[in-house]
Amino acid sequence: MAITLPEALIPSDPRFGCGPSLIQLDDLTHLQDQGPHLLGTSHRKEPVRALCREIQQGLRDYLSVPDGYSIVLGNGGATVLFDMVGLGLVRKRIVHHTCGEFSDKWFKASRRIPWIQADSVAVEYGQANTAFVTDGADVVACTLNETSTGVMNTRLPVVGEDCLLAIDATSGAGQIACDLSRVDVFFFSPQKVFASEGGLFVAILSPKAKARIVEIAADPSRYIPAFADWKLALSNSEQQQTYNTPAVVTLFLFAEQVKRMNALGFDEVERQAVAKAALLYQWASERDYLSAYVADPAFRSTTVATIDVADTISVDKLTRYLDEQGLVHGIEGYRALGRNQLRIALFHNIAFDDLKTLTALIDFLIASGEFAA
Numbered sequence: 001m002a003i004t005l006p007e008a009l010i011p012s013d014p015r016f017g018c019g020p021s022l023i024q025l026d027d028l029t030h031l032q033d034q035g036p037h038l039l040g041t042s043h044r045k046e047p048v049r050a051l052c053r054e055i056q057q058g059l060r061d062y063l064s065v066p067d068g069y070s071i072v073l074g075n076g077g078a079t080v081l082f083d084m085v086g087l088g089l090v091r092k093r094i095v096h097h098t099c100g101e102f103s104d105k106w107f108k109a110s111r112r113i114p115w116i117q118a119d120s121v122a123v124e125y126g127q128a129n130t131a132f133v134t135d136g137a138d139v140v141a142c143t144l145n146e147t148s149t150g151v152m153n154t155r156l157p158v159v160g161e162d163c164l165l166a167i168d169a170t171s172g173a174g175q176i177a178c179d180l181s182r183v184d185v186f187f188f189s190p191q192k193v194f195a196s197e198g199g200l201f202v203a204i205l206s207p208k209a210k211a212r213i214v215e216i217a218a219d220p221s222r223y224i225p226a227f228a229d230w231k232l233a234l235s236n237s238e239q240q241q242t243y244n245t246p247a248v249v250t251l252f253l254f255a256e257q258v259k260r261m262n263a264l265g266f267d268e269v270e271r272q273a274v275a276k277a278a279l280l281y282q283w284a285s286e287r288d289y290l291s292a293y294v295a296d297p298a299f300r301s302t303t304v305a306t307i308d309v310a311d312t313i314s315v316d317k318l319t320r321y322l323d324e325q326g327l328v329h330g331i332e333g334y335r336a337l338g339r340n341q342l343r344i345a346l347f348h349n350i351a352f353d354d355l356k357t358l359t360a361l362i363d364f365l366i367a368s369g370e371f372a373a
Contacts, residue, residue: 001321001370009361010327011354017330018147018171018304020191020198022349027256031249038252043245051251052240055202058258062174062266065204066181072203072237075244076227078170078189081201082109085139085166085185086116087223088216088230089209093117095137097129099153100146101336106168107141115222125149125337126306128299132157139164145172147192148334150306150343151299156182164209173202174261175273175303175348184209193303194261195349196254199247203233210234261348269348273302276346276355280305283359289313289366293341306333307342313366314373315340321371328358340373 015022031039038047056071065071074080086094086109096107098120110118121133128151134140140159144167145152154176159165166185169178173186174193180186184206190196205213213230216222226232226243236243261269281300284290284307293306309315315333319342322328333341344358365371 003368003370009357009364011357013354014327014329016328016344016350016358018343018345021195021345021347023195023253024349027253030256031252039248043241048248049240051255054255055251055258058262062258062262063180068207069180070205070210070234070237072205072233073242074201074233075199075242075246076201077198078168078187078201081187081203082106084228084230086110086113087228089139089164089185089212090116091138093137094139094141095133096120096141097132098122099127099129099143099149099151100125101148101334103143103146126151126294128153130155134159134163137163139166141166144169144178145176145301145303147171147304148337149293150301150304151294152176152301164212171303175269177270180204190254193347194254195257195347197247197250200250273346276352277302277305279352279355280344303346305344305346309340309342311340312373314371315342318365318371
């Protein structure tokens, strides 16, 4: 199709996807400036350990991590932690609070472990978890931001002294506030807000969680493979290392982003995120062919905006055109939801002005009539 676009409707960067997210290209130049003394060197030596140390201290400052908590780095991404929680932190029973594809995947990972009981408290997709079940559980699992649906869960359950609260914060950490003093396991991977590559996890552990690690590891009847061994992950992280070889480029990009965000501080990053979210949701409310998927404004994410599109418009055609033309990448709805939907990242590196341009571009293309269903 032949569509002539005004220059003013082209975003300065086409990357609006929900992960991996927009990486600052200047960071790659800075990486090259390291010469032969970082890439291709042992992760047991100081250059790579210095990166791990920088990330750990940077996160401690940025997220206001309480004293006594440990910051664990490991390989495999947050998905590995779905298994690690069940294998190495649950005594007998974990209760999951699910509200979308990723929180449900975590529940299913726990359910596959035959020697623990995994139960689910589920709400309809597009809704938030507001009623919590903690009785009889020794781990309670929640999701800070459901990446598939754009639901933000900022209400936390209160757990007892003998229960751990575990939070999957993958697409919320760094941009959605969470009181870590109330959380025992706060985990994420850095390819969302923290603008790095995938394959790495971060787990922030309370003293209570660390005591549980020791307790479970001492039980000879429990099978814990090395890749999921919390004791190994924790002891290596205390030495500013990962247990097995990490992707050093991922660590470098992560460290650069943490520095960038620390320069602003969490409050300013959060303020910018709220402004971006307000822009997107107001846009959706003012168009008769758009609507916010999450009905309750209190639970609409400030990192992942999900926008339903009228059935008279083909989102598949629209997003394919944008992608093929190199104009916009990554705004398709989450595939498993099967909705005629846009899913747009509001992560820190995505500029407010580019989001504003994106909305005008989508309006222009829909008005052209070329993307009718």
